[in-house]
Amino acid sequence: MEITWGLLIVIYLFTAGVSAGAMITSNLTLLLGGKDFERVGRWGALISPFPISFGLGVLLLDLGSPFNFYRLFMTLQVRSPMSYGSWAILFFTLLSVVYLYLWLPQKLQIVGEAKALEQWKRRLAKIIPFLSVGVASYTGLLLNAAARPLWAAPLLPVLFLVSALSTGVAAVIFVSAITPWQRARQGELHLLTKVDALLIALECFILLAMIVMGRLSSLSVAAAFGSMIYGQFAFIFWILIVGLGLLVPFSLEYMELKEKFSVRWTLPVTIGSSFLVLFGGFFVRYIITYAGQLTRWF
Amino acid sequence: MTVRMGFVIITSRCIDCDACMVACRAENDVPIGKTRNWVKSSGVQGEFPKVKEVFQPGNCMHCEHPPCVSVCPTGASQKRADGIVIVENSKCIGCKYCITACPYDARFANPETGKADKCTFCLQRLEQGLKPACVQTCLGKSRHAGDLNDPESVVAKLIAKYPSRQLLTYVGTGPNIYYIDEVVPEIPEGK
Numbered sequence: 001m002e003i004t005w006g007l008l009i010v011i012y013l014f015t016a017g018v019s020a021g022a023m024i025t026s027n028l029t030l031l032l033g034g035k036d037f038e039r040v041g042r043w044g045a046l047i048s049p050f051p052i053s054f055g056l057g058v059l060l061l062d063l064g065s066p067f068n069f070y071r072l073f074m075t076l077q078v079r080s081p082m083s084y085g086s087w088a089i090l091f092f093t094l095l096s097v098v099y100l101y102l103w104l105p106q107k108l109q110i111v112g113e114a115k116a117l118e119q120w121k122r123r124l125a126k127i128i129p130f131l132s133v134g135v136a137s138y139t140g141l142l143l144n145a146a147a148r149p150l151w152a153a154p155l156l157p158v159l160f161l162v163s164a165l166s167t168g169v170a171a172v173i174f175v176s177a178i179t180p181w182q183r184a185r186q187g188e189l190h191l192l193t194k195v196d197a198l199l200i201a202l203e204c205f206i207l208l209a210m211i212v213m214g215r216l217s218s219l220s221v222a223a224a225f226g227s228m229i230y231g232q233f234a235f236i237f238w239i240l241i242v243g244l245g246l247l248v249p250f251s252l253e254y255m256e257l258k259e260k261f262s263v264r265w266t267l268p269v270t271i272g273s274s275f276l277v278l279f280g281g282f283f284v285r286y287i288i289t290y291a292g293q294l295t296r297w298f
Numbered sequence: 299m300t301v302r303m304g305f306v307i308i309t310s311r312c313i314d315c316d317a318c319m320v321a322c323r324a325e326n327d328v329p330i331g332k333t334r335n336w337v338k339s340s341g342v343q344g345e346f347p348k349v350k351e352v353f354q355p356g357n358c359m360h361c362e363h364p365p366c367v368s369v370c371p372t373g374a375s376q377k378r379a380d381g382i383v384i385v386e387n388s389k390c391i392g393c394k395y396c397i398t399a400c401p402y403d404a405r406f407a408n409p410e411t412g413k414a415d416k417c418t419f420c421l422q423r424l425e426q427g428l429k430p431a432c433v434q435t436c437l438g439k440s441r442h443a444g445d446l447n448d449p450e451s452v453v454a455k456l457i458a459k460y461p462s463r464q465l466l467t468y469v470g471t472g473p474n475i476y477y478i479d480e481v482v483p484e485i486p487e488g489k
Contacts, residue, residue: 004397004407064392064412071372071391082371082395146399147365147469218468297401297466 003293008062013139013285014167015055016089017160018278020136021168023048023096025192026103027125027132033191039184040192043176044168045103049096051171052089052135081142088134095131099124136164143292150224150292155210159284162206166199167281170249173274177267189270190257196277197253200246207242224295233291236283245280249273301380303419304360304446304474305433306453306462308482311440312337312353318432318441322357325420325431332406334358334417335432354477355441357432358383358404358417359465362472366396366405366414375414380445381474382419390414401469419443439485446474452488459486 026044029037060066073090077083102121106114140157153159173192176184184192214225228237252273255261261269314337322328322335335357342351360383367375367383374389375396385396390413397405397414408415420430428434433441444451449458453476456462462476 004394062394064394064407064414065390066392068389068391071374071389075371075373077371077373079368080371080395082369082393086371142369142395145365145369146395147401147471148398293398296403297469 003290005062005289005293007286008058010282010286010289012055012059012062013160013289014282015051015058016139017136017164017281017285018167018171019048019050019052019055019096020092020132021164021166022051022171023092023099023132023168024129024136024165025169025172026099027129029188030122030125033188037188037191039182040172040176040188042103042182043179043184044172045096045100047171047175049093049100052093052096056089056093079145081138081145085135085138085142088131088138092128092131092135095124095128099128133161136168137161143288146292147297148224148292148295149218149220149297150214150228150288150295152221153210153214155206155213156288159203159206159210159288162199162203163281163284166196166203167278169196169199170274170277170281174271174278177270177274186266193253193270193273194257196274197250197257200250200253200277204242204246204250207246220295220297223298224291227291227295228287232294233287236287240283241280241287244276245283249276249280252276299447301445302447302474303381303444304453304476305357306442306456306476306478307355308440308442308456308478309352309354310479310481311438312355313438313440314339314353315437317435317437318355321431321435322417325423326418328415329408329410332408332415334404334406334415352479355432356402356404356465356475359402359471359473359475360417360419361474363470365399365401365471366416369395369399371395382421383416384418384421385414385416387411387413401466401471402473442485444489446476448489450489452486455486455488456482 022044026041029041060069063069072086102117109117137157137160140160143151144156169192173189177189211225211229215222227233252269256269316337318335319333328334337353337355340352342349344350360381364377364383367377372389372391374386376386377383392412394407397407405414405416423430430443433443442452444453446453448454456478457476460478460480460482462478464473464476
């Protein structure tokens with residue numbers, strides 16, 4: 001057994017999730033939060049196009065015939081998640097650039113009238129979330145379609161969606177807390193932190209359900225999940241994902257929400273916990289990609 | 299009835315000479331380090347003096363429901379009307395999705411072409427009325443290929459006469475290589 005899809009694919013899976021998650025964060029804070037959440041909404045929009053663009057570049061590098069990539073857009077293969085996924089990420093990336101433009105400070109908006117742009121911003125914010133959910137979850141379907149025991153897990157698209165939302169929110173928290181310009185207010189960070197804590201809890205539950213279902217499934221599937229919980233991927237799973245990526249940031253966020261930290265420590269804790277969520281999210285993609293290929297049917 | 303091309307492999311007749319792998323490489327210019335077919339060993343089983351080792355040759359199973367074909371984003375991976383699974387190189391972008399999707403690991407990324415590569419049933423030989431190179435060269439007559447749906451073919455006759463098994467049927471791919479483990483003293487005449 002060798003690895004066909006390596007780190008480049010992991011990077012793509014991670015960055016696409018971060019972009020989709022940051023986009024949804026921006027859309028929802030705009031639609032539901034309005035002016036009070038302007039800073040996190042803006043940062044979500046400003047971040048969103050970049051991780052996925054980087055991921056797409058990396059994806060191109062992974063192709064055996066990169067100059068043939070346009071073939072993806074000459075057809076729609078309805079049975080191939082990669083085919084409809086490619087169309088989804090194409091439209092998502094284009095729209096995310098348009099959306100970014102709509103969030104630029106007024107003096108940088110050369111084209112368009114301020115009022116019309118504001119309207120378009122809200123219109124796009126209502127459409128893009130659907131596309132974002134597609135971008136965040138189709139990668140799970142993509143792995144589902146490849147007949148491998150670990151990837152047969154039906155909860156994989158849900159895991160990827162929740163992980164994408166969680167890392168997206170974390171990316172927005174991280175950037176809007178660390179920046180000197182347009183730094184998020186405490187109220188904004190408080191809400192996002194609450195959402196992120198909920199998402200982490202949900203992700204823990206999905207992981208648990210996946211493992212229980214997997215371990216109760218056929219021998220090959222049980223062995224595949226075994227490689228994660230006590231086999232060669234145990235360190236990554238328990239320490240890097242469950243420990244540093246889920247439990248530690250959840251505890252930090254929980255204590256922060258209960259105001260256990262002095263004011264001086266609030267910002268560093270916010271930045272630290274959101275970084276850990278991103279760190280853990282990367283290894284979720286890593287472990288699924290690698291363990292999925294190193295385990296097989298027997 | 300429609301043509302359904304497939305293989306019958308008699309494990310009891312395989313001596314692990316690997317001539318099928320050499321013949322395939324020579325016929326199809328398979329790059330060194332990669333292979334379109336293989337011979338797997340069971341390892342030594344039992345205890346001295348009652349020991350045995352079984353060899354199981356294989357290649358693309360030309361499945362009834364090939365996951366490599368359904369996952370292909372550009373339509374490069376195809377199943378022909380006669381059941382043979384091929385890659386149309388001009389459409390292949392080298393995304394390697396089909397390689398990960400194959401539960402038999404029958405495909406590889408060709409480092410020279412950048413495309414997915416696999417057993418083609420030696421189409422170029424088939425068109426001339428010849429058997430695939432691996433079948434032609436097999437000195438133990440372990441490998442057989444032909445139309446599984448044609449009762450006059452060697453493969454259909456073998457399956458009719460001996461119990462056979464397929465690999466990973468529960469994955470749902472419908473593989474078209476039938477393995478016969480029993481001793482087959484004589485190979486029937488046929489197409």
